[in-house]
Structures are given as structure tokens and as C-alpha cells.
Amino acid sequence: MCQGSRLRVVCLAGPSDAGKTSLVERLVPRLAETGRVATVKSIHHDIEIDTPGTDTHRHRTAGAETVVGVTPALTFEVTTRGKRNPPDPDDAESLLESDDPEIRALTSSLERLARCGYDTVIVEGFADAPLPTVLVGDRDASAVGGTVVGRGDDPIDELVETIRGLDKLDASTDIAEHPSDEPTE
Incomplete structure (x- = not known):
């Protein structure tokens, strides 16, 4: 039965063909050594x-x-219920604060994954989401909605440890309620 509520989330953002999916393929097995991993x-x-x-x-x-x-x-x-018509929020306070249907759809997916007890979620794309972000390719930090925590060309061991060290979010509130910090390099 799905009943958890907190999970670690990291966003991979970069232009098409920058290597985001290849990085996901390298990160997932390493992160899965210490918990359940999902991707969006x-x-x-x-x-x-x-x-x-x-x-x-x-x-x-x-x-x-x-x-x-x-x-x-x-x-x-x-x-x-995709980006054009995201599902109604589980917690009206969390999703209604975002008018962006893409962020609302992402938040709904993360809420569902949190309830199912996942430990870590890697989000590929959704560059505007206010989530810790790994930049892949030549994407500039000012082009993403979250705080930059790494780069796709960082050593894989460093990225894994950075992701494992991220604070867990309460998926029903943290994603939609807290605006992102100023992106940093």
C-alpha cells in the first residue's frame, strides 16, 4: 500500500541531446543501491x-x-490527465498555488510516488520546476527554476553523493509552496 510522504527529488535540465537520459541511466542503478528510485x-x-x-x-x-x-x-x-489537463491536487493548498499546468502535473506525479514509498525521484526535463537541479550540456543556471546542485559532467560518484545528501521534500507541499532560490553555479 502506498503511504509514504517524503522523497528526495532532483531535476536534470539541459537542451535536447545533451545527455540527460544517459546520465539518468548512470544515476539510477547507483541510487537504487540504497533505496527505491523512480523517474519522471x-x-x-x-x-x-x-x-x-x-x-x-x-x-x-x-x-x-x-x-x-x-x-x-x-x-x-x-x-x-497530462500537462494540458493535470489531475486535481491531493492537497488543494499545494497545487493551486501554481498556475503552470506542467508544474501541477509534475507535482501530482511526485505526490503519487511519495505515497508509494519511493526514496529518490530523478526528473528529466521540467527545467522550470523549483527543484534541486543538475545542469546537463550548455544550459545556463539562470534558465532553470531550481537551485543548481551539480553539472552533468561532474564525476558520477560526486553526483550520487550530492543527490543522496539532498533534503527530502514533503511532496504535497514543498514543491509547489516554496519558490526556488536564486540559481547558483
């Missing part, structure tokens, strides 16, 4: 992640807001 990826264009004609796709197109598929090896969830 910002996608800026519509994609179809459920094969048309399958039962789960048919459930969704029939009008289900959320469809959960359980296979022998994987469980997946498809929800119709």
Missing part, C-alpha cells in the same frame, strides 16, 4: 504509449481516465 520524464509532444486495438487502449478510448495494465513482468498506468 517531461515529453513535449504527444505520443501513443498504448498500442491501438489492445484491450487497455480500448478501455482508455471508451472513457476510462486511468487504465492499469498488469503483465507477468510489468505493471503500467496510462492516465488521460
Whole structure:
């Protein structure tokens, strides 16, 4: 049962093809050595992640807001509430403070992951989020919404320790309520 409420969150921000996903692939196994890790990826264009004609796709197109598929090896969830129409907040105070639907959608996802007991979440994209941020590529610190805590070309051991040392957030309040500090290098 999902019931946790605090998790460590770090954002990876940089231009396309800067190496964000490659860095995620290097960070996840290292961070997973000491706890549960989830990732959230910002996608800026519509994609179809459920094969048309399958039962789960048919459930969704029939009008289900959320469809959960359980296979022998994987469980997946498809929800119709993305960036354009994020879900209602769990805590009205936390999400309604942000008018940005992208940040509201991210906050809702982080709340769900926190309730499920994840320890660390790596967010790829969402550069405007007021989260501790690792800059990847030639992104400037002034172009992100959070405090810069590292760079993608820092040694992996240093990045892992930096992330492990981040304060855990109360996902239902900290993300939306606290404006970011001035980004620093």
C-alpha cells in the first residue's frame, strides 16, 4: 500500500541531446543501491504509449481516465490527465498555488510516488520546476527554476553523493509552496 510522504527529488535540465537520459541511466542503478528510485520524464509532444486495438487502449478510448495494465513482468498506468489537463491536487493548498499546468502535473506525479514509498525521484526535463537541479550540456543556471546542485559532467560518484545528501521534500507541499532560490553555479 502506498503511504509514504517524503522523497528526495532532483531535476536534470539541459537542451535536447545533451545527455540527460544517459546520465539518468548512470544515476539510477547507483541510487537504487540504497533505496527505491523512480523517474519522471517531461515529453513535449504527444505520443501513443498504448498500442491501438489492445484491450487497455480500448478501455482508455471508451472513457476510462486511468487504465492499469498488469503483465507477468510489468505493471503500467496510462492516465488521460497530462500537462494540458493535470489531475486535481491531493492537497488543494499545494497545487493551486501554481498556475503552470506542467508544474501541477509534475507535482501530482511526485505526490503519487511519495505515497508509494519511493526514496529518490530523478526528473528529466521540467527545467522550470523549483527543484534541486543538475545542469546537463550548455544550459545556463539562470534558465532553470531550481537551485543548481551539480553539472552533468561532474564525476558520477560526486553526483550520487550530492543527490543522496539532498533534503527530502514533503511532496504535497514543498514543491509547489516554496519558490526556488536564486540559481547558483
